[in-house]
Amino acid sequence: METQNTDKIQRDGGLPSPWQAELTGPALKTGFNNSQRFDVIVVGGGITGLTAALSLQQKGKQVLVLDAHRPGYGTTGGTSAHINTFADTTYQEAESGFGEEGAQLFADAVNEGHAVIKALIDQHNITCDYAEKNGYVYAEDEDQVKQLEDIYNSALKVGVDMAYETEVPTPVPFQQAVIIPGQAQFHPIKYLQGLLTAFEAAGGVVMENVLADDVSKEDETLTVKAGELTFTAGAVIYATHIPPKITSFSFRCAPYRSYVLGVKLKDANYPDALIYDMQEPYHYVRTHEIDGEQLLIIGGNDHKTGHDDPEKAFEDLEKYTRQYYNVSSVKYRWSAQYYIPADGFPYIGQMPEAPEGVYCATGYNGNGMMLGSIAGKILSDLIATGESKYKEIFSPARIKPITGFTEFIKENADVAYHFVADRFNIDETESLQGLAPGTGKVVEVDGEKIAAYRDEAGKIHALTPVCTHAACIVNFNDAERSWDCPCHGARYDIDGKVITGPATRGLAKIGN
Template sequence: MLAGVGLENLLEKRKMKTNTISRDGALTSPWQIDLLTVVQKERTTDQIFDCLIVGGGITGLTAALLLQQAGKKTVIAEAHTIGFGTTGGTSAHINTFADTTYQEAESAFGAEGARLFADAINEGFALIKSQIAQFKIDCDYEPKTAYLYAENEDEMKLLVGIYEGAVKVDVPVEYSDDVPTPVPFQKALRWEGQAQFHPLKYLTALRSAYIEAGGSILENTLITQITSEDGVHTAEAKSRNIKAKTVIYATHMPPNINLFNFECAPYRSYVVAVKLHSGEYPDALVYDSQEPYHYVRSHMIDGKELLLIGGLDHKTGHEDPEKAFADLEKYARKYYSISSVKYRWSSQYYVPVDGLPYVGKMPLAADGIYCATGYNGNGMMLGSVAGKILSDLVRKRPNKYAELFDPCRVKPIDSFSEFVKENSDVAYHFVADRFGLHETDSLKRLEPGTGKLVEVDGEKIAAYRDENGNIHALNPTCSHAGCIVNWNGEEKSWDCPCHGARYDIEGNVLTGPATKSLTQIGSDGK
């Protein structure tokens, strides 16, 4: 799982270590375990870089590696550690189809827009394959056949639209009478030539290749703001400033208040990895057409095959994560004979209001500041092609997707109703959560290991009681836009239902768009 090019020299120059990579939640995913990573001695930042890349996920590392290979001096600033965010929590499907169907893309962006979207998905897929081949990356990459099935008449109509849209943009698909699923179905589609991989093995290999190419990585460096003067951007972090001619926000959602807060909605998705009594696992990627949907695939983890069952997505901070996991496990046990649940975890992504990602110049920002967001559930392909688009923009090279994914594009009329729905929901939480919609409680009734919004002397407090009985009390007002956070009992985090900012039990930022911690208001222990 290492970059093959120059590996011997890399091993000589830098220490390697096997560790567990951290992620943005308390639950452990199978991707985090026993990864061999490069330990890079931190380099000085007293220079003007050609590009600062903020964020160390698949978008940031792809863009940084491409730029570094092109002769640019680059640095990655990651608020936590490489792979900490969504890339480390994905279920890592690589598809030629997307959550936004090609029929939907054509409705919003025309026939040419739909074709370009299909090309972008395919190019992201191809870039992953080429990086694996170029750097000889052992990341459990496996070609798979994918199936999407319908269980009723309404879902069958949906499949017809998906089929017709895919055929129109020359994405190979066919109807299938057979699906490797125990779920009764009426109609199905089959896509050959899909794939799966281990996302963090891939990401850590890109990291190795990037460092070998001369790139710099600054972990635990949260960029709070950027000022621009005379074509140079100064990024401010707690312990340092970084200067660069261009900046890429590869943070899944650009930080602080910006246009994307109104154009992308945060969602959480859930996965359980289980062992089956039968020992027989589907050799395919399988999806149903329910809303929210379910999917299954298998993966060898530490020499043992596991079935990954995921889905039941919902807006961040809106529903109970414990119930989501319970419902997912109930669904899994209904159709599979499960001997044990080995892992369960969740992750976050953003749904764009008009269906396509936003990749390009940051709206209302200084020239030379770029961003990428709104990948829906297809971050592996779209994050990869976004890295290519961004590297081309920084190098002032043409890219055929730049106009389609332009963050400053005019929103299609068809997306206006979705825009109103998502933002009226934000307004609801901004106002209503201040007026007692959450059940009040006392600190005395808060069980160890749990958190809750409680009332103390008429004031709302985000309170968590740890296993030792100590209270960790926070002001529940999100530092991003002032909404009230909700407790995520599974990931042990405080999640904002408006724009998806998340905080740990001490109030520290786990994921943006917030850049400031929740205010600690003190505790008396018990």
């Protein structure tokens, strides 16, 4: 089977997405006077951080962006790049939890997120393969037909254009479907680089490979520490997918991974649309041209981070794809992380546990392109004027357990289980000799538990298995060769370096 070019940049601790080809070349090198005080420091160079940074810079603020790796390395670089006017939290669920006004505000935010992307593309002449497409959602059985009816009715109620449709460009048999015009797709890294170019042209400053590990406040000055480096500002934005360290968001947002394939077909029957089924978890499909070659982009098989088997998730997704499509080869496979909020709405605004002037945005579910874009605008408005029409509904300080209370209890019972059970469920007879090249496992050696990985040359990479975020025990992700925390989604490479937060410190090495 033909597979992806693994010489391309490794993203998010493992397999690169096709968009990552645009991240080749030298890293950004933007210098500044270390004694300079900025108006705003944005921690994180994904779609949220750069949207906010560019907006604030254009409003006359002096902005510094710090990225632990390089812009586009994380979830923005791993997205399947669907731009929707509907969301994983349905408008029916939104109305149930937040009332009619809340559902309408949520719909407005999703639509405005799309509008932000389109406006920035037009304003800065960003070439990023942006194309508007019809979207389709289809039901395969009677239960799904009823769910689809609810989605349809609630979408119309908040003004989302949706109609029943009998024809869908999918080979999957279905009973009922809807069409949603005005959806879109793009190349997320080309878009992000367009934002970076505009941000730097406006005088913004970027630093890569800087992992911010603490924020403190004295008088009216916020200090961001990153190892031996310090930076000062009047406001700080955590655009890090989830805020670092242990916060309330550690227990209000559950980490999940979603899996994606880039597939070449034999018959060239690529759908010219964005297509979604209603399975749990659902599949999502579209087409994109990469390096002059059409590819089917198909994703799904989501599961909680650090749980289940990532390699099996890829295998099941490929099996599903081959069942319905005439596959020639799998050119790419990758996964990305997202966080499901307890009550269905993102958290955007002043961070309640932090000093005044520290903002965050998290909990986008699977809709990071739209919600990340509107989050950037909301944060910019809050810092510049203190106001946004979404200020209250998305407030990180809100207490709204009703909608997601059952899920909230389930997720945190799972976290509590892993705090305790993982420490006692390791096979006591496991030894390092049982590790095959390219595999890893938490094992017992001389009475001590270690996270051990044997590389292809036979060398053992040994780490403490205790996540530095909240002391859960990490699990090995065989598909991406990373150590993933089953509690809050922190991830580490085989040498213990932090790949994604909320951890800010790596796993300690054992031995040489």
